[in-house]
Amino acid sequence: xxxxxxxxxxxxxxxxxxxxxxxxxxxxxxxxxxxxxxxxxxxxxxxxxxxxxxxxxxxxxxxxxxxxxxxxxxxxxxxxxxxxxxxxxxxxxxxxxxxxxxxxxxxxxxxxxxxxxxxxxxxxxxxxxxxxxxxxxxxxxxxxxxxxxxxxxxxxxxxxxxxxxxxxxxxxxxxxxxxxxxxxxxxxxxxxxxxxxxxxxxxxxxxxxxxxxxxxxxxxxxxxxxxxxxxxxxxxxxxxxxxxxxxxxxxxxxxxxxxxxxxxxxxxxxxxxxxxxxxxxxxxxxxxxxxxxxxxxxxxxxxxxxxxxxxxxxxxxxxxxxxxxxxxxxxxxxxxxxxxxxxxxxxxxxxxxxxxxxxxxxxxxxxxxxxxxxxxxxxxxxxxxxxxxxxxxxxxxxxxxxxxxxxxxxxxxxxxxxxxxxx
Numbered sequence: 055x056x057x058x059x060x061x062x063x064x065x066x067x068x069x070x071x072x073x074x075x076x077x078x079x080x081x082x083x084x085x086x087x088x089x090x091x092x093x094x095x096x097x098x099x100x101x102x103x104x105x106x107x108x109x110x111x112x113x114x115x116x117x118x119x120x121x122x123x124x125x126x127x128x129x130x131x132x133x134x135x136x137x138x139x140x141x142x143x144x145x146x147x148x149x150x151x152x153x154x155x156x157x158x159x160x161x162x163x164x165x166x167x168x169x170x171x172x173x174x175x176x177x178x179x180x181x182x183x184x185x186x187x188x189x190x191x192x193x194x195x196x197x198x199x200x201x202x203x204x205x206x207x208x209x210x211x212x213x214x215x216x217x218x219x220x221x222x223x224x225x226x227x228x229x230x231x232x233x234x235x236x237x238x239x240x241x242x243x244x245x246x247x248x249x250x251x252x253x254x255x256x257x258x259x260x261x262x263x264x265x266x267x268x269x270x271x272x273x274x275x276x277x278x279x280x281x282x283x284x285x286x287x288x289x290x291x292x293x294x295x296x297x298x299x300x301x302x303x304x305x306x307x308x309x310x311x312x313x314x315x316x317x318x319x320x321x322x323x324x325x326x327x328x329x330x331x332x333x334x335x336x337x338x339x340x341x342x343x344x345x346x347x348x349x350x351x352x353x354x355x356x357x358x359x360x361x362x363x364x365x366x367x368x369x370x371x372x373x374x375x376x377x378x379x380x381x382x383x384x385x386x387x388x389x390x391x392x393x394x395x396x397x398x399x400x401x402x403x404x405x406x407x408x409x410x411x412x413x414x415x416x417x418x419x420x421x422x423x424x425x426x427x428x429x430x431x432x433x434x435x436x437x438x439x440x441x442x443x444x445x446x447x448x449x450x451x452x453x454x455x456x457x458x459x460x461x462x463x464x465x466x467x468x469x470x471x472x473x474x475x476x477x
Contacts, residue, residue, distance in 0.1 A: 061268030063200035067326030068247030077244045078287040078299045085233035086293045087223045092237040093284045097277045102422035104248040106409045108269035109419040111255035112262045118341035119253035120405040127408035134347040138451035139397045144335040145372035147394035150387040152177045158320035162313040181328040182370040199326040211282040213307025218289035239436040242395040250334040339365030346458045396444045402430040
C-alpha cells in the first residue's frame, strides 16, 4: 500500500517530468519573457485542478480513476471516452518523454541518434520492469527519484540566480500577448499529471486522508520548482535561453561536467514521469477491462494491491510501436507532445465536469472544480488541430462501448448509476 510520501512522490513525478528540461526553452521561443505569465497561470490552474482530482479520489477510490468519476456522473459512454483518451495518450507521450532524455544523454556521451534511441528504449523497458513488481515497488522507486530531483533542481536554480539580469526581461512580450496563450497550450504537457495518481487511490492506506495530503505536498514542490527553473532560465540566460536551459543553468551555477549532470537529471526526471504514468495507465486499463470498456482480457489486476500485468504489457507494447513509428517517419517530439496534451485536456474537461455533479455543491472543492472546468475548456480551445486526434480516439471509444454493451454487458452496479449530489 502507498503512504503519503510515496503518493506525493508519484504526483511530483507525474507532473514534474521532462517539462523542466524542454518547456522553458519552447515557451520562451513562443512568447519570450511573457512566457512567465503562462507558467504562473498554469501553476495557479494546478491548484483547483489538483484539489478537484484529490477530492474525487478521496471520495471514490477506484482503479478506474477519472473514468470511474465520469461513469458515476454521466454513464458508460463518458467513462469509455475518458478511459481511452488517458490510456492511449500514455503510449504516445512516453516516446516523446524518453526522446527528450535521450537527446541529453547523446549530448553528454555522443553517438547521436543511435544513443538517443537506445536511451529512450532503455527507459521504457526500465519503467515497465519497475511496475511489474506492483505499486509498492514503484512507490519506493518514485520516492527515491523525487528526493534526488528536488535536490538537483533546487541546486540549479539557487546557484544560477545570482547571475540574473533584469534587462533580460525586455522586451517582455516580443511576439504579442496572444503568444502567451500559445505558450500555455505547450505548457499543458508539463502540468498534465494531477489525474494520474487517481487510478492508484485505492492503493493508499487511507485514501480519504492520504491522497489530499500527498497532493498538497506535490502542489507546493511542483509550483516552486517549475517557476524557479522557468524564471532562472530567462533572467540568467536571456529571452532566448537555448534548447537546453537546465544544462546552461548548471554551467553558470555549478560548473564541472555539466552535460553529464544534465543527462543524469534528464534520465531521473523521465523515469519519474514514466513510472507514475505507466502505473496509473496500467491500473486504468485493467479497470476498463473490468467495466467492459476494453476487452475483459485486460481486467486482471484491477483490484487494490493487485498488479495489472496484462494492461501494463499493452501500454509497453504500444509505447514501443509509437517510438518505432516516430523513428521511421522522422516525426519530432512536438507533435507527440501536442497530441498527448490534447488528449489530457479532454480528460480534464470531462473529469472536472464530473466533479461538478459528484462533489457537494457550493463547497470549496466544488468551486475548485468549477474554476478547473472553465480553465480546461479554454485549454481545449487552445489545442487547435491536434484535438482532432483526441476526437478520433473518443469516436473509437464510443464505437467499442456500443459494441461491448451488446456483446459483453456487465451487471449494473448501483454505485455506477449516474448521480447528482444536489444542494
